[in-house]
Amino acid sequence: MANILEVENLSKNFGERAAVREISFDVAEGEVFGLLGPNGAGKTTAISMLTGVLEPTAGTARIGGFDILKDPLEVKKLIGLVPQDLALYPTLSARANLLFFGSLYGLRGRELNDRVDDVLEVVALADRQNDPVDKYSGGMKRRVNIAAGLVHHPRLFFLDEPTVGVDPQSRNHIFESVLKLNRERGMTIIYTSHYMEEVELLCNRVAIIDEGKIIALDTIKNLVAMLGGGVVQVGLRQANQAVIQQITSLPAVRTVTALPVPIPAGAEAAPADAALLKIEAVHSQQAVINVIQFLNENNLQMTSLEILEPNLEGVFLHLTGRKLRE
């Protein structure tokens, strides 16, 4: 498959603060590509540059062969955006909103009406299409928000955190719509979220973004494989370099890394001798048994134990030492 999106060293600074730092990635036509990262990681800024809302500080990207800086209008004809906000006119009906957004893409008359009918079917709101949007539930508004980005049948569809504040039923409906658009219409989708489960469910490949940088990019299978046999995090009241070396030499343990110790609530600093160890294991359960046995034998007190699941949350924790929703 040819690439519909090619991003090259895209950066965005707001004053002194770098929101996105030299990100590069490609997305193939027909792919569902995920941008996963915590709030404030730079996902929305990245999407905003790709959709022409923000001008990059450096770097560029090509969409459908058009450069986003040189041919912004051609790029915009190819893309659809579902912003995080409910970017709708609440006093107008869903149909009036969709007719308006469709006509911005040059659609007129019968073609426009047919497209509106089509997307109303996709988001299952045909029966309420003439009600003002402000009479809809939160989930229904989200569905109209998605429809507004779809009405002109974009080749590349950006969904920026489309399920924020949505009830589980509407969330499932949104997932179904996204998968349907991809499978039945071959639409390329870029989906940003800080919900690991959504990205795992929908996306073929994922870029994990943190502090404006892409820290990992691969298929979900390959990303999870980074965890190997699993990752265990152990907190110790007292530990030194010798203890870390001894744990490293235990059976089923591959590597041990000392992480910064979290400061307990109410304290000004972490205890001086305390340690937080990230243990990459050949086999996580066997490694946990061996570590606990070693700690008991050496009379070392354990303060926390966490076995990371083989999922994207674990990958993020493994890569950053932080949880996605911290």
Place this chain on the structure above:
Amino acid sequence: MKNVWTLTRKDLAVFFRDRGAMLWLFVLPLVFLLIFSGLASMGFNDPGAEAAADDNRPPLVVVNLDPSGDAAALLLKEFDQPDGLRVIEYSLEEARGLMDRFKINRYLVISEGFSQALAEGKPVTLSMILHPNSDTNANQTVLRIVNGMAGGLSLELQILDGIEQMKAMQAANPQVQTIFDPNRVLAQAKSQFDQSRQVPLISIRQTEPLQEEAEKVEFNLGSSIVPGMTVLFVFLAASAVARSIFDERKSGSLRRLLSAPLRRWELLLGKMLPVFLLTLVQICVIFLAGAILLPVLGFGRLEIGNAPLAWALTSIVIALCATALGVFISSIARTEGQITGLSNALLWVAGFLGGAIVPAVVLASIPVLGILSRLMPHYWATTAYYDILARGKGLVDVLPALGILLVFSAVFFGIGIRRFRFQ
């Protein structure tokens, strides 16, 4: 341009579903128009009304700058007849102060050297100063009486002058006995009478306060209040533009619009055009109400003057200026509170200083306010309307004011575009 029209239609659709916005744009100006017209029609007190409750004669404030003159005293005596006017004398400063405070409708100024000029047979002019908001009918009544009485005095003085001339001729030629021939006296009196009718010794000129050049002005309440109210509320359109752009930004729809194949100038124009069109409709509604409602309520009659093209062009330029001001506000206001604050400042402070609430001629009597008012686009807008409606001027006469409004528009739009935060 298709995109501009698409945006315009959307904003108009949103507007017509917003009852609050409709209230602001159409109903509130009419309410204010009626209130201000009512207040203005009742706002003038007859000076000394309490002191002379049993005196039904129309009051006339007189500023006598010729207090020792015989003719001036004679004129005042002539006015103060049982079937004449109730004369109340004030100094010039007092009279101006009373008019500035809306306490009197008009005052008559007897100029310095009035009696001397008459004694020499030279024509003299009395100045009747009329407040722009004064009632035309009442003004006409008083003017008719003043004209009649001044004309009578003028006639009397001119005939007496003629007879005095005959007397002087007799004294100079005592040998000639036929000068006092009755037929000759009658012929001289008739000649003086005709001359007095054609070229009266005493004439009246009407003018508005502080207007230096003499000109015939035709005031009525409608043509005085409606322009001010129109300008006051048309400039609220600025806040409508700013709020509309702010709402797009706040809801996130601006982000969606920016991701659509629109040029940025199309986007801005698409936000301005609907407000511009609505403002033109608003002007028509206010003027239509002024023309229909005010006469029904007895608050005077509104006409659009002798130059409808000048009126139309002025309305378009004012609407353009107000809309450009909206882009300027949207570029500097970062919060809804700032937009509200600026809107209130525009409505009341700039409206007041610009002569939309109190006529600029009144503000001009206070030096600082006089200068400040010229810095407000409202001033030039109300001036242009007053010129067309109240002073009977045409397109050429209002071009300077329209030019200044266009400069204001260009500055507002230029700064607005430069500072506009699309992101």
